[in-house]
Amino acid sequence: MTPGQASLLEALFSLVQPPDLGPSPHRVHHTTSLLQGPNVSMVTNRLPPDSKRQDEDKGANMENGVTMIRREPVLDKTVQNNALPFVLRSYSIWIGRIAFEPLKLREIARDFVFSHFADGERSCLIIILLANIGGSSPGVKFVEGESNPTNPILQNAMQCRLGAVKSLHSPERSVLVKSLDSAIHTMLLHFFVSEVHHAITLRREAAPIFRRLCPEPPGAPINLPSLLQNPLRCLGHLAHIDIHFSIVADLPTLFRYEVPIPISRPSNLSRTVLTSQSDGILQWLYGIPDMLIMVFAKMKSLRQDGPIQNEETIALLEQELRELRPYSGLSSERFLNLMRSVVQECWRQAAFIYLYMAVCGDPSGTSRVKQALKRYLKLMHAIKPGRLPDEFLLTSLILIGPSAERKHDREVIRQRITAIYSRDRTLSANINIICVIEDYWARANAEGRQVLWSDVAVSQRRGIGV
Numbered sequence: 001m002t003p004g005q006a007s008l009l010e011a012l013f014s015l016v017q018p019p020d021l022g023p024s025p026h027r028v029h030h031t032t033s034l035l036q037g038p039n040v041s042m043v044t045n046r047l048p049p050d051s052k053r054q055d056e057d058k059g060a061n062m063e064n065g066v067t068m069i070r071r072e073p074v075l076d077k078t079v080q081n082n083a084l085p086f087v088l089r090s091y092s093i094w095i096g097r098i099a100f101e102p103l104k105l106r107e108i109a110r111d112f113v114f115s116h117f118a119d120g121e122r123s124c125l126i127i128i129l130l131a132n133i134g135g136s137s138p139g140v141k142f143v144e145g146e147s148n149p150t151n152p153i154l155q156n157a158m159q160c161r162l163g164a165v166k167s168l169h170s171p172e173r174s175v176l177v178k179s180l181d182s183a184i185h186t187m188l189l190h191f192f193v194s195e196v197h198h199a200i201t202l203r204r205e206a207a208p209i210f211r212r213l214c215p216e217p218p219g220a221p222i223n224l225p226s227l228l229q230n231p232l233r234c235l236g237h238l239a240h241i242d243i244h245f246s247i248v249a250d251l252p253t254l255f256r257y258e259v260p261i262p263i264s265r266p267s268n269l270s271r272t273v274l275t276s277q278s279d280g281i282l283q284w285l286y287g288i289p290d291m292l293i294m295v296f297a298k299m300k301s302l303r304q305d306g307p308i309q310n311e312e313t314i315a316l317l318e319q320e321l322r323e324l325r326p327y328s329g330l331s332s333e334r335f336l337n338l339m340r341s342v343v344q345e346c347w348r349q350a351a352f353i354y355l356y357m358a359v360c361g362d363p364s365g366t367s368r369v370k371q372a373l374k375r376y377l378k379l380m381h382a383i384k385p386g387r388l389p390d391e392f393l394l395t396s397l398i399l400i401g402p403s404a405e406r407k408h409d410r411e412v413i414r415q416r417i418t419a420i421y422s423r424d425r426t427l428s429a430n431i432n433i434i435c436v437i438e439d440y441w442a443r444a445n446a447e448g449r450q451v452l453w454s455d456v457a458v459s460q461r462r463g464i465g466v
Helices: 003-015 025-036 056-060 080-098 102-117 121-136 150-166 173-193 196-213 224-228 233-249 270-275 281-286 290-304 311-322 334-359 367-382 394-403 407-419 426-446 454-464
Strands: 042-044 140-142
Touching: 080 102, 080 121, 080 173, 102 121, 102 173, 102 281, 121 150, 121 173, 150 173, 150 196, 173 196, 173 233, 196 233, 224 233, 224 290, 233 281, 233 290, 233 394, 281 290, 290 311, 290 334, 311 334, 334 367, 334 394, 367 394, 367 407, 394 407, 394 426, 407 426, 426 454
Parallel strands: none
Antiparallel strands: 042 140
């Protein structure tokens, strides 16, 4: 074990808190032209070696998903018979690039591609565009930071599909499910390689379809523990996106989620979620356990009702966070196990900060806020920047931003966010994030006061208009 790994293990241990079908030939012929894509100037560019970064291939190569769906040589995407194999391979590259545990998603990703490729021309168009854009994103840089012209084509196709489904009087359940599923995959792609406002638009437009698929009657709160165990994975996934985005952007959720506390009480449905949290699609994709999503949903609901001073409720939420089970997924590589544990522990500390500042109304200088930030940054200081863990901590870095008062702590956050990507389209999103964070830091400094969570919403409106 290297000195760096030993230091990281020490940091983690010090934070451990024990529990108190094939498509028709004519369709393939029609859609293969879409694989060629518009004429766009691109250059491939691998990240240069950097002694200050973790070896990004160390984890990616050991468990990457490029061949997890289909083992194929490099294909000519313009050849008609290569259409489906090309989509499968490109989509596997995309999943391998963005997923926390890509190998566990191989069956789900393959089923998604097959079902949508054979589901009519509009559905086929969307899956081809997703594969074409996503498959080219790793290691590709757009010259002069230009956006991929295919992105608005995908957005328009997805909006047209959602509009068509919503206009149906009594659509079949399978039609609703497939349209919601493709919307979620498109949102995910926008978050990584396009403009975030495209994802925000789809989140809003997909909401009525999501609600029709939920078992609760119209107007009733949605039982989140039950939803996360629903066989329709797209329901839990959309709820995750809704909660996650609302937490980060400090906006109301699209729907009211019902989460009983204590969440981990055996009589609650969430016990099932708790015992399987390391085997869920959301953990495989984002590295965030279902249990933590439920805690965030409960805290968001309380925040929307206004700051609370109920010490019993606060204590229950603190207990839920302390008792969050450590990451239990196994890998043959110690490096991957360490990084995944780091991701979960950082998210736990970000949740503590959100509880104290957003829910309880603490300013940044209170002792419990400082302690949570200290625990988070202790992990950051023990590891070097790299794909693991930084790309799975981006939004948690946004959440801890308001708690940072010292110049050094702010610089760590600033550098971690800006170092994740270089010149691809996601850089523009990261610049927007930094602008928001810098805005509330500067405003609090100018007014000679500590940062409050209410500052976040003001800076969000000023910086990115949400």
